[in-house]
Amino acid sequence: MKVGIPRGLLFYRFYAFWTTYLKELGADLLVSPPTNKLIIQRGLTYGVDEICFPVKVFLGHCHYLKDKVDSLFIPRMVSFCKNEYNCPKILGLPDVVRNLFNIPQQKIIDDEINMRDRGFIGWRQGFVEIGKRFTSNYKKINRALQIAEDAHFQYRKKIASGFFPENFIDNRPILTSHQEKILLLGHSYLINDSYINMNILQKMNNMGYSIVTSDMIDEKEIRKALKKIPKPSFWTISNEVLGSALYSIDQKDPVIKGFVHLVSFECGPDSLVGELIERWLKREVDSIPYLRLEIDEHTGEAGLITRLEAFVDMMKWRTKTFESNLSSSCPSKCRFGGSLSSAGH
Structure with missing residues (x-):
């Protein structure tokens, strides 16, 4: 057959x-x-x-x-x-x-x-x-x-351990390893389909960042992080995305410089999870930069590149300005969780 x-x-x-x-x-x-x-x-x-x-x-x-x-x-x-x-x-x-x-x-x-x-x-x-x-x-x-x-x-x-499905399925080359990383959140079919996401993995890698996804975070740690919210959602993948973000926020890993969240324009669970992540980030004094990119059939590559470049500038500015002496140089109102959240195309 x-x-x-x-x-x-x-x-x-x-x-x-x-x-x-x-x-x-x-x-x-x-x-x-x-x-x-x-x-x-x-x-x-x-x-x-x-x-x-x-x-x-x-x-x-x-x-x-x-x-x-x-x-x-x-x-x-x-x-x-x-x-x-x-x-x-x-x-x-x-x-x-x-x-x-x-x-x-x-x-x-x-x-x-x-x-x-x-x-x-x-x-x-x-x-x-x-x-x-x-x-x-x-x-x-x-x-x-x-x-x-x-x-x-x-x-x-x-x-x-850091590989992507494309390395096995299509024998695509492994991305270059960099010290600084971006947590890429989203459903696997958005992250791993390089045509519909306009090859975002390679673009971020070329900008000097390694990529971490929910699949690279221990499932037990994700589930443990979800206990921070009153009630998880009904959807497995949404819980994985949210749990990965909450875990990374709590860990404050200095090599994770920002979150990029790929969402599908008409996905109800994605809109809810994105809002929860932004709200959680805004509670943090030293909030990590967060960029939400909505993907659909009308999304243009030029707009995506522009947003990524602006986001990278934000991460570099934050690193240069705050990380050396954050406690004394950043007042409590400094929060960047939603400053580059992109709800458009």
Whole structure:
């Protein structure tokens, strides 16, 4: 069976698990190419205005694959963390794709993956159901699951050590290491799709900064930091972004010079998380510079570069002016948490 995997949304998070598992089951895989202008145009053609840009991009990838494979791999990822959910638009993806492109039910692998109530048991149960589409041999399914879990662990371990998915998926060169760093916050599909984010990783790296993401911060520390707020959100990825910011604020790591938050223009959870981060930063006397960049189909590269350059100037000014003797030279009203927050395009 030839199976197509759309290169979008949760692909960058579960790339190693999905591809390894399906290959071990005997599937012939076709991953859609990196996002390009044509894929975006197709996504915009079929996507309604109300959905966010990353979902439109995902639809473009599905359009590319739909006539080239026997089945599309779009599992219904309800939850991959206990007591939390994924975005409702991700939950409904199989139905959206099926109806938009008139794809028969049997041509979409859409089994439910739900860890909310049963934890890891729910995860394995969902993937066993996927495995049964390829073989009735439970021993083969369990072996494929074990190999995929090992591959996923190694993949996440590499990313935690400073690598990015593009280094494995597309063999792109590793970014230059710099002493000073920027914490890049956001969903993995915004951070790791270099076309829709206009290659922001390389741009910031060329400006003299290494990049840290939520995937590079210990999950236990993220969860511990979330206890600072009265109630975490219902969404796993939003909690990871918020927890990473709160942890970094608390650590006051001198090499972290600023936060850049990539958000999707029509994402409700992103708008809430961004507001919480800004409010938390404003409580700090020595508040780290924070830049919010909204991404959608209308975002221009020139505007993004201008904002990044201004943000870098702010970080350098702050370092030069305050870090040598902050306690005596900065009055309590000096706060920079929202000073370069960008809500436009």
